[in-house]
Amino acid sequence: MIDKISPSLRQAVADLHDGASIMISGFGDAGAPHELMEAVIEHGASDLTIISNNAGAGETGIAGLIKANRVRKVICSFPRQAASHHFDARYRAGEVELELVPQGNLAARIQAAGSGLGAVFTPTGYGTLLAEGKETREIDGRNYVLEYPIHADFALIKARAGDRWGNLVYRKVARNFGPIMAMAAKTTIAQVSEVVELGALDPEAVVTPGIFVNRVVQVAPLSVAAAA
Amino acid sequence: MQRMNREEMAARVARDIPEGAYVNLGIGLPTRVANFLPQERDIFLQSENGLLGMGPAPAEEDIDWELINAGKQPVTLLAGGSFFHHGDSFSMMRGGHIDICVLGAFQVSVNGDLANWHTGAPDAIPAVGGAMDLAVGAKQVFVMMDLLTKAGESKLVAQCSYPLTGLSCVSRVYSDVAIFDVGPAGAHVIEMVPGLTIDQLRDMTGVDLQLALEIA
Numbered sequence: 001m002i003d004k005i006s007p008s009l010r011q012a013v014a015d016l017h018d019g020a021s022i023m024i025s026g027f028g029d030a031g032a033p034h035e036l037m038e039a040v041i042e043h044g045a046s047d048l049t050i051i052s053n054n055a056g057a058g059e060t061g062i063a064g065l066i067k068a069n070r071v072r073k074v075i076c077s078f079p080r081q082a083a084s085h086h087f088d089a090r091y092r093a094g095e096v097e098l099e100l101v102p103q104g105n106l107a108a109r110i111q112a113a114g115s116g117l118g119a120v121f122t123p124t125g126y127g128t129l130l131a132e133g134k135e136t137r138e139i140d141g142r143n144y145v146l147e148y149p150i151h152a153d154f155a156l157i158k159a160r161a162g163d164r165w166g167n168l169v170y171r172k173v174a175r176n177f178g179p180i181m182a183m184a185a186k187t188t189i190a191q192v193s194e195v196v197e198l199g200a201l202d203p204e205a206v207v208t209p210g211i212f213v214n215r216v217v218q219v220a221p222l223s224v225a226a227a228a
Numbered sequence: 229m230q231r232m233n234r235e236e237m238a239a240r241v242a243r244d245i246p247e248g249a250y251v252n253l254g255i256g257l258p259t260r261v262a263n264f265l266p267q268e269r270d271i272f273l274q275s276e277n278g279l280l281g282m283g284p285a286p287a288e289e290d291i292d293w294e295l296i297n298a299g300k301q302p303v304t305l306l307a308g309g310s311f312f313h314h315g316d317s318f319s320m321m322r323g324g325h326i327d328i329c330v331l332g333a334f335q336v337s338v339n340g341d342l343a344n345w346h347t348g349a350p351d352a353i354p355a356v357g358g359a360m361d362l363a364v365g366a367k368q369v370f371v372m373m374d375l376l377t378k379a380g381e382s383k384l385v386a387q388c389s390y391p392l393t394g395l396s397c398v399s400r401v402y403s404d405v406a407i408f409d410v411g412p413a414g415a416h417v418i419e420m421v422p423g424l425t426i427d428q429l430r431d432m433t434g435v436d437l438q439l440a441l442e443i444a
Contacts, residue, residue, distance in 0.1 A: 027277040027314075028300040029293060053314075080355040088353060100354050103276065104318030104361030111315045123364045124322060127395040129346070130356065172294040172311055173278045179313040207313070 003164045004210070005195055006217040009039035012189050016040060016154065019072075021049040023110065023155040023181040024062060028054065028081075031174035033158040033191045035219040037061045040156070046070045051110070051152055053103065053177060055079035055087035063087065071096055075150065077103035102130060105147050107180060113149035114183025114212075122147050155185035159208070162192040163199075166213030167206045175207065182212040189214065193221035229423040231404045237372055239264040241330055241402050244370075245271055249327040250320075252276065252362055255299040257372050258330035274326060276358040278317050281309025298358065318358070321365030329366035331359065333373045333398075335388045338415040338435050340398040342371065343390035356393075363394030375403035375432060382433040384408065384415065405429070409440060416440040 006012035013036065016022075022040070026032030040048075041064055048071050055074045056062030065071050066086040074096060079087050090096040101109070102124045112120050121144035125131040135146040157178040160171035168190055170178055182188045190208075195218045232240065234257060242264035245251055250272045253259050262284065265271050273282040275297045282297060283304035291302040305311075320326055335343040342363050345356045363369055373383050384401060401408040406429055407419040417426060418440040430437050 028296065030277070030296055030300075031294070078355045078357040080353045091353060092351075098353075100356060102356050102360040103314070103358040104322055104365070107314040107318045108322075122322065124361045126364070127392060128360060129391045130360070170311070172292065172305075173275075173296060174294040175311055175313050176278050177314050180315045 004166045004214060004216050005164050006189075006215045009035055009191070009217055009219070010042065012036065012215050012217040013039045013043050015187070016043050016045040018045055019047045020045060020154055021051065021152040023152040023177070023185055024050060024052040025155070025157040025176060025178040025181055026052060026054070026061075027173065027176040028057070030172070031158050031170075031176045031178060032061050033156045034061050036156040036189060036191050036217070037065060041065060041068050041070065047072045049073040049075065051075045051150055053077055053106065054081060055084055055098075057081045057083040059086075066090055066096060069095075073097040073099065075099040075101060075106070077101055077106050100130060106150070107177070109147050109150040110177070110180045110184045112147075113151045114180060117149060119146050119148045121145065150184065152181070152185040153187065155181040155188040157181055157188065157190050159190050159192045161194040161196050161201065162190055162213070162216040163196050163201060163210070164216070165198060166190070166210030166216055167201050168192070168208040168213060168216075169201055169205060170207055179208045182208050187214045188212055190216050191219045192216055193219065229405065229428075230421055232421060233404075234260060237402055237404060240407070241370060241372060242266075245269075245328060247271070250274055250280075250325060252321070252326050252329040252366065254329065254331040254359070254362070256332050258332060259297070259299060261330055261372075274317070274320060275303070276317050276321075276362075278312050278314060279305060279309060280312070280320075281306040283309070318361050321358070321361045324365065324367060326362070326366040328368045328370060329362045330370045330372055331362060333371045333383065334390045335383050335385050336371050336373070336398050336401050336410060337385050337388050338410055339412060340396045340410045341388050342369065342393045342398050343388040344393050346391045348391050359393050363397040368400070369398045371398050371401045373401065373403055375405050382435065384433050384435060386435050405432075408437075414438065418443060
């Protein structure tokens with residue numbers, strides 16, 4: 001019997017390793033898997049590369065990982081936020097490397113990885129600092145930049161509900177990067193507010209089919225509302 | 229000369245957004261355009277973090293932190309609205325499905341180059357978000373900005389000195405004193421606030437300006 005449900009957050013992240021690349025879903029707090037990130041901090045893995053939209057704010061989540069000095073590099077579109085002081089300090093000190101990627105290119109590169117594409121030509125960023133040194137091509141009169149996939153060892157994502165085969169549904173804009181990160185990582189770990197029986201999720205409404213998910217772990221519901 | 233205030237600028241942009249348009253409003257000043265879209269017009273607001281059919285801010289007791297806009301402020305979803313992931317959201321932009329986006333800017337050049345993500349200051353931490361995707365993807369890019377900086381320098385320029393967000397992507401600039409069409413044919417003035425002349429506007433901006441045919 002295939003059962004992807006992990007009994008605990010600790011066991012869900014047990015095989016993390018130093019130097020791992022980790023995709024983390026979320027746009028601000030919405031969709032950020034805070035409980036899984038706390039488990040990563042407790043696990044102790046360091047020298048991590050974090051791939052996410054933001055570089056964390058406040059004291060928890062990605063900011064907590066940076067504060068605990070576990071992060072070597074951040075690949076993101078929008079690191080600077082009102083409370084991104086932990087990233088700001090370590091970036092300015094040269095202790096965290098930043099690869100800044102336009103948000104849609106971040107999504108496209110993650111999708112390319114999950115879809116098995118060797119690279120994508122994207123119009124975004126053409127002629128700007130963020131395309132400097134990159135290969136370009138004119139196709140049908142429009143200019144494109146060649147961007148390579150972003151793979152990861154792990155994806156930590158947040159969904160509303162999941163079953164033991166790993167099928168997931170999300171809640172409102174907490175969906176954001178979850179479905180595409182789930183496809184791009186070697187090991188995808190989803191925290192959910194609710195574990196349901198097989199067949200309880202409407203197959204017409206499943207957003208992430210279980211083939212993209214390795215582990216599902218239940219956490220108390222509505223953690224975002226409480227954290228915000 | 230009577231400069232338009234923020235609300236008047238937002239109301240003016242809203243007038244030019246037609247029924248049925250799919251629209252993305254940037255963070256900051258452009259967000260205010262939503263307050264002036266006429267109720268009787270069906271206009272679809274898209275937010276990059278994965279919603280279409282975005283409604284106004286909720287009452288305090290209805291705030292849901294999993295229902296926010298790109299500026300991370302609580303919003304609502306209209307009946308008929310939908311949620312989707314980031315891949316689809318940016319396909320909407322890049323794929324040419326968004327009719328209009330409204331963005332703020334540091335500088336816009338007369339040929340429509342946009343600079344709005346980075347001042348280029350060596351100590352600044354750069355952040356780009358979805359600005360570059362919107363700039364190249366939306367069918368029409370409107371910019372809302374004061375014409376002059378606080379120091380009195382024109383933000384409509386012959387060539388941007390700040391790092392670019394996109395090349396030749398802006399079609400129209402709504403400023404506090406005038407509205408310009410920009411693009412390959414240069415900058416054309418299509419509206420001015422009462423009391424302002426084209427010569428004064430040329431002095432203020434220092435760029436080559438033509439009067440659009442409809443007001444010449």
